[in-house]
């Protein structure tokens with residue numbers, strides 16, 4: 308077995324892989340492959356309905372929100388959000404916690420004014436800024452709940468007088484959230500929800516319809532909501548595999564069970580990073596992510612030797628992002644604790660020179 312610590316696209320539950328294989332051969336008893344059926348077939352419509360029901364149930368979603376599945380990755384949302392929510396004369400509030408937040412800020416500036424309330428760029432994004440106030444006249448407040456590249460996580464959200472828009476690409480479904488506190492939540496599927504090719508958007512209905520600009524049809528949230536994610540052909544296969552993944556989350560006990568599991572995995576790894584004389588964590592301890600664990604060696608000239616041992620032990624995807632260096636272990640929902648135990652053992656053995 309290969310231990311898959313990839314940051315994304317990332318590990319999926321075995322049941323989702325098996326279910327996908329079966330659906331590629333014979334989808335829902337149709338005798339056809341999921342790759343060759345109409346997105347308007349009743350069998351696929353049932354898949355979209357089930358995926359929406361699972362999202363609602365797992366997150367305990369209140370009334371007044373819509374769920375849509377879009378293309379273009381989380382990155383397209385960096386544009387769609389300001390297009391749909393920010394008038395040219397208005398200001399949106401952002402907090403800059405890394406590459407993805409910076410990209411969101413850059414795109415928002417194309418559509419209106421941006422007020423960056425706080426940034427952790429001064430320390431290469433190794434902490435989550437806190438203690439800023441969100442202006443009452445902002446069109447919305449945008450944040451990134453988990454910073455995939457740097458390994459920081461927001462463990463609480465600021466009180467906001469305006470709609471909170473959150474990029475949850477790398478921690479959605481990893482722990483319970485209170486959806487009612489958000490105006491919009493979005494997530495590219497390929498970190499913690501499914502394969503690449505689909506983006507989940509959860510939008511509070513009453514935040515839409517307020518901008519004066521003309522919206523291109525495909526970039527208008529309301530069009531996708533009114534058409535149940537079927538205005539055009541959606542990512543049929545990616546939605547199917549995401550649905551199977553969410554089903555697995557439910558079978559495993561839901562997002563609270565995921566939180567218990569993810570906390571146990573990350574505690575185990577951080578404890579070894581803190582104990583082991585060769586390694587150190589890169590982030591402020593209170594902001595350490597349960598999804599992406601970033602660490603380096605005190606002597607970086609040993610990086611390659613550790614990666615060689617990791618390869619020998621079938622520990623895959625551990626090389627850190629180029630902007631942080633060292634190592635990054637992504638511990639998404641589907642990663643079993645046995646994989647973290649194998650990594651910890653490799654770190655111990657490396658320290659002993661085995």
Ligand SMILES: *Cc1c(COP(=O)(O)O)cnc(C)c1O
Nearest residue numbers: 380381382407455474476477495
């Ligand atoms: C990966 C990632 C993105 C970019 O996602 P794409 O689907 O590749 O556009 C955005 N935000 C966060 C937090 C991510 O982890």
